Amino acid sequence: MTTKLILTHEVTGLGAPGDVVEVKDGYARNYLVPRGLATGWSKGAEKEIAAIRTARSKRAHDSVEAAAAVRDALEGSRYTVKARAGAGGRLFGTVTTKEIAEAVLASGGPSVDRRKIEAKQHIKTLGTHQVVVHLHEGVSARVTVEVVPA
Structure with missing residues (x-):
């Protein structure tokens, strides 16, 4: 079984903040969510994704x-x-x-x-x-x- 998550921090080999990823249930339940690296995905989370991407672009170098x-x-x-x-x-x-x-x-x-x-x-x-x-x-x-x- 897989779980759909929104990454809130960069996870090496998985993605950057704001990315929507599908991972195995155990990885999500035991590692990503408890450490605050990801949150559950829902249809209303699109605003959250936009806010995370905006914050990431401000921290990133301009070009x-x-x-x-x-x-x-x-x-x-x-x-x-x-x-x-x-x-x-x-x-x-x-x-x-x-x-x-x-x-x-x-x-x-x-x-x-x-x-x-x-x-x-x-x-x-x-x-x-x-x-x-x-x-x-x-x-x-x-x-x-x-x-x-x-």
């Missing part, structure tokens, strides 16, 4: 060219995040997307929405790591993050 300029600025630099670490370079916790966004801003880079930052795996060690920042539909930046001991 592909502007997003490409931000991408070039991001990819040309290394960003340093300080974190507490134990012996062997293991961190006490993980480096969050909020910390990465703050490091980019602190080093003079462009403002980046933390929800658009995607790490392939949790950053739990010192060293250099790659993350992806989704700037516009079809425009992403590979950002180098260096984690150093605090």
Whole structure:
């Protein structure tokens, strides 16, 4: 069985806010709805979809060219995040997307929405790591993050 939902946040591999998707019942009931990533679809929800798309367009970069300029600025630099670490370079916790966004801003880079930052795996060690920042539909930046001991 499938359930029709409206995404309220971006879900990797599924869609962007405002998209209407059909997913299996268990995925909707146990993951998407409890975490606030989606709401149930109904005929009266068309206004909600329009409001979500309007808010998304305000947050997005104006054009592909502007997003490409931000991408070039991001990819040309290394960003340093300080974190507490134990012996062997293991961190006490993980480096969050909020910390990465703050490091980019602190080093003079462009403002980046933390929800658009995607790490392939949790950053739990010192060293250099790659993350992806989704700037516009079809425009992403590979950002180098260096984690150093605090």
